[in-house]
Amino acid sequence: MQIKSFLWDLYAGWYEHIPVLYRWYEHSLKRDVLRHSIPQHVAIIQDGNRRYAKRLGKSVEQGHIYGADTTEKVLDWCGELGIRQLTLYAFSTENFKRPEQEKKALFDLFKHFARQARESKRTHESKLRIRSVGDISMLPQDVKDEIALTEAATATYDKFYLNVAVAYGGRQEIVDGARKMAKEVKSGSLEPENITEEMVDKYLYFGSETRSQVDLIIRTGGDERTSNFLPWQASGNECAIYIAAPFWPEFRKIDFIRAVRAYQSREKEHRVKLAVSMLKMKRHNGGFNRDEFRDSLVSALKVSPQEAESILASPLVKKELAKIS
Structure with missing residues (x-):
């Protein structure tokens, strides 16, 4: 999502003057943000x-x-x-x-x-x-x-x-x-x-x-x-x-959706940091089960299982996971 959004934002100067591309970009942005926490x-x-x-x-x-x-x-x-x-x-x-x-x-x-x-x-x-x-x-x-x-x-x-x-x-x-x-x-x-x-x-x-x-x-x-x-x-x-x-x-609507996207990026960064902290506690206290930890993220961070998996796949969390396994 981030790479595609960045590329389209980069070329905003010209595509926003082409109605068909503008509507496509707006729809694409909206579809992407609806996949994450609002x-x-x-x-x-x-x-x-x-x-x-x-x-x-x-x-x-x-x-x-x-x-x-x-x-x-x-x-x-x-x-x-x-x-x-x-x-x-x-x-x-x-x-x-x-x-x-x-x-x-x-x-x-x-x-x-x-x-x-x-x-x-x-x-x-x-x-x-x-x-x-x-x-x-x-x-x-x-x-x-x-x-x-x-x-x-x-x-x-x-x-x-x-x-x-x-x-x-x-x-x-x-x-x-x-x-x-x-x-x-x-x-x-x-x-x-x-x-x-x-x-x-x-x-x-x-x-x-x-x-x-x-x-x-x-x-x-x-x-x-x-x-x-x-x-x-x-x-x-x-x-x-x-x-x-x-x-x-x-x-415009795309400005509004971009603001929501910025919120989602910050939220994910915050949740990744919390996940790393939770993993460090697990590492020190002993005992770890990936599925149980994913469920803990769902409960503690109030996210969907899909979002929890996304957090687990982030580089910072994967690095911490490597220290446990």
């Missing part, structure tokens, strides 16, 4: 709307409209790959410093998206749960009203989750959560020694309804920074970060 929570920093508009000689507000079209497509791509949770960085606390005209255009887009989503037949057929994560109190009342209506309309769904990070700041999320815990400690309803990592989750914006840990963060527009996005959910989770050069309005 990230269950993907988060995206949608960067580049303004720069894209400037390049076209359009208004900033028009750039955000172009970006909204990409958002609709990404929802479909997640469904195709089996990704169950998507978090979009739509509006940060820092964005409140932007010009009033631009903020109004963004707020109008949020209202339109919320209204359209709750009225869409697709939302209800696909059991899409839509939630906002952030300090919603900072938003205008009409935006808060639309968000509340959409959250209520999809509150019982649990097949796919779309989290819209609006009025969001990662450090502020942790501060807000700490304040909530401090109040409960002060009232006596929470003992400090009982606070765990799992418990902290329910005091943050995501709550405890779903798995908040993020597997993959994608940033479009080429900037190599995470901009205070999901620091708690990404840290300590071996979260992969993929920087895509295209601006958000021009982000």
Whole structure:
């Protein structure tokens, strides 16, 4: 998979201009990534709307409209790959410093998206749960009203989750959560020694309804920074970060699939290292059975038997196996 993907990526400059080859490559990429573990929570920093508009000689507000079209497509791509949770960085606390005209255009887009989503037949057929994560109190009342209506309309769904990070700041999320815990400690309803990592989750914006840990963060527009996005959910989770050069309005399906492929490559490297560590323990403790070890990988790493065999076939693991046999 890696050699073929590398060769096609190498010639991307010309084949992407030939529709037949482009569709073939997209299909090939998708087929390959579906053979491996799929990230269950993907988060995206949608960067580049303004720069894209400037390049076209359009208004900033028009750039955000172009970006909204990409958002609709990404929802479909997640469904195709089996990704169950998507978090979009739509509006940060820092964005409140932007010009009033631009903020109004963004707020109008949020209202339109919320209204359209709750009225869409697709939302209800696909059991899409839509939630906002952030300090919603900072938003205008009409935006808060639309968000509340959409959250209520999809509150019982649990097949796919779309989290819209609006009025969001990662450090502020942790501060807000700490304040909530401090109040409960002060009232006596929470003992400090009982606070765990799992418990902290329910005091943050995501709550405890779903798995908040993020597997993959994608940033479009080429900037190599995470901009205070999901620091708690990404840290300590071996979260992969993929920087895509295209601006958000021009982000394509193959860019999205490439990001998933990058996550899979990192996941495999991580699992190979864990397998080597497990083999070293086996070597020191004595006793080894290859089939039993493969089953141990399936159980410990939560992978399929086929993926476990792929791990066993990696050079690093084979080298360690040679020391045992």
